[in-house]
Amino acid sequence: MHRTGELYGQFQTLEQQKESATLGMWIFLVTEVLFFGGLFLTYTINRRTFSTAFGIGSNTLDITLGAGNTVVLIMSSLTMAMAVWSAQVGKKKLVCIFLIATLGLGTVFLGVKAIEYKQKFDHHLIPGRSFDMKYHPANPMAGDDLKELALEKKEVDEAFAVDPDINFHGQLYFSLYFGMTGLHALHMIVGAGLLLWLIKGSFAGRFTPQYNTPVEVVGLYWHFVDIVWIYLFPLLYLIHRHR
Amino acid sequence: MSEHIVSPKIYIAIFAALMLGTGITVWAAFQNFHQFNIVIALVIATIKATLVVLYFMHARYSSKRTQLVIVCSVFWLAIMLALTLTDYTTRSHETQPGVSHLARPAASHLFRV
Numbered sequence: 163m164h165r166t167g168e169l170y171g172q173f174q175t176l177e178q179q180k181e182s183a184t185l186g187m188w189i190f191l192v193t194e195v196l197f198f199g200g201l202f203l204t205y206t207i208n209r210r211t212f213s214t215a216f217g218i219g220s221n222t223l224d225i226t227l228g229a230g231n232t233v234v235l236i237m238s239s240l241t242m243a244m245a246v247w248s249a250q251v252g253k254k255k256l257v258c259i260f261l262i263a264t265l266g267l268g269t270v271f272l273g274v275k276a277i278e279y280k281q282k283f284d285h286h287l288i289p290g291r292s293f294d295m296k297y298h299p300a301n302p303m304a305g306d307d308l309k310e311l312a313l314e315k316k317e318v319d320e321a322f323a324v325d326p327d328i329n330f331h332g333q334l335y336f337s338l339y340f341g342m343t344g345l346h347a348l349h350m351i352v353g354a355g356l357l358l359w360l361i362k363g364s365f366a367g368r369f370t371p372q373y374n375t376p377v378e379v380v381g382l383y384w385h386f387v388d389i390v391w392i393y394l395f396p397l398l399y400l401i402h403r404h405r
Numbered sequence: 406m407s408e409h410i411v412s413p414k415i416y417i418a419i420f421a422a423l424m425l426g427t428g429i430t431v432w433a434a435f436q437n438f439h440q441f442n443i444v445i446a447l448v449i450a451t452i453k454a455t456l457v458v459l460y461f462m463h464a465r466y467s468s469k470r471t472q473l474v475i476v477c478s479v480f481w482l483a484i485m486l487a488l489t490l491t492d493y494t495t496r497s498h499e500t501q502p503g504v505s506h507l508a509r510p511a512a513s514h515l516f517r518v
Contacts, residue, residue: 177408185471192478199482206486207493225431232427240420243411243461250410378463385461389454395427396446400434404442 168373180375187379191386198390201345205338205397208331214321215331217402218295219339221314222287224278228399231274232391238267239388245360246381249374257364257377264384265357268350275347282336289333289340296322296329339398346394349387356380409466419460426453 164171173179209216245260286294296318322328360380363369369377426449433445459465464475 180408181468181471184467185474188471188474188478192474192481195478195482196485199485203486203489206490210493229427229431233424236420236423236427239423239457239461240416243416244413247410247413247416250408382462385457388461389457392423392453392457393447393450396430396434396450400430400446403434404437 168375176372176375180378183375183379184382187382191382194386198342198345201338201342202393202397205342208334208338209401212331212334213402214325215295215328216335218318218321218328219287219332219335220399220401221403222285222295223339223399224281225399225403227274227278228395231271232395234267234271234274235388235391238264238271239385241267242381242384246374246377249369249377250371252371254364254367254369257369258361261357261361261364261377265354265361268354268357272347272350272354275343279340282340287336289337293329293333293336295332342394342398346387346390349390353380353384353387356383409463411460411463411466415460419456422456423453426450 169176169179173182241260241263245257245264248254248256248260282288286292357380360369360377363376430446430449433449434442436442438445458475464472467475
């Protein structure tokens with residue numbers, strides 16, 4: 163294919179090329195919206211039907227880790243946006259720094275996610291033969307507050323007395339938890355790969371005010387993954403937290 | 406048509422708004438607003454998502470064509486959610502936990518309850 167510098171033959175100007183690339187990325191993101199949308203729909207229907215089991219399941223999640231990860235991910239979106247800005251105004255060194263910061267924050271997010279998954283194994287919360295929501299030691303938010311802890315235990319016991327099938331429906335919650343956060347984490351891993359490619363390009367000084375399409379387009383993808391988490395956090399972590 | 410450069414000031418303001426939104430979401434989850442807890446959580450999440458789309462993703466400064474694509478994604482998502490949920494929410498026998506024949510999987514004897 164004919165190519166002049168960064169401009170491919172089928173385009174007349176870099177601007178037109180960039181417009182096409184961002185439009186293409188957005189069309190991909192539309193398919194992603196519907197892809198995740200299907201999971202959110204499944205979640206909605208099951209949560210509506212099995213609200214008690216979903217509430218108990220949600221209360222076993224560690225809200226500190228979840229909220230912390232939300233902050234980390236939004237920060238990484240900020241650094242990604244700043245990387246785009248740095249490229250647009252021609253600060254090549256800042257592009258490198260902000261891209262590396264974005265990758266670092268993304269890695270922190272995935273690390274925390276790994277810690278959370280490990281906890282689920284420890285607490286018998288993996289759907290399957292040894293799944294038992296009643297087993298979970300305590301709502302992490304209750305902390306050292308024994309009164310709060312007793313209330314929590316009482317509530318769980320009562321729920322199990324009313325509906326012995328609660329462990330079945332709890333497995334639905336955790337299947338969705340692992341499915342949705344797992345798919346989200348997979349997108350983060352793909353994003354981390356894209357960031358590595360961008361960092362390589364930024365060290366070569368490839369991104370300039372005239373040509374920064376890759377940073378812009380990967381940025382769109384990264385922000386989309388952030389949006390998915392903005393919905394996942396309240397829907398998975400914050401069900402039935404009040405008394 | 407030259408490209409619009411969003412200044413870092415705006416990015417930081419949006420970041421602050423997103424942090425505030427996260428804080429309010431966590432706070433609201435611990436208050437008892439009855440059936441409105443989920444509504445509040447979703448409204449805040451949607452405001453946050455809109456801010457990200459408009460400013461971090463530059464939708465506000467994009468071409469009309471790109472904006473149309475973005476609106477389409479929301480529109481199709483709304484169709485999928487609305488049509489499916491109108492079906493499910495009008496099937497009353499499934500709303501009672503433990504009553505539905507769908508509640509217990511066919512291979513239930515394989516699992517420990």
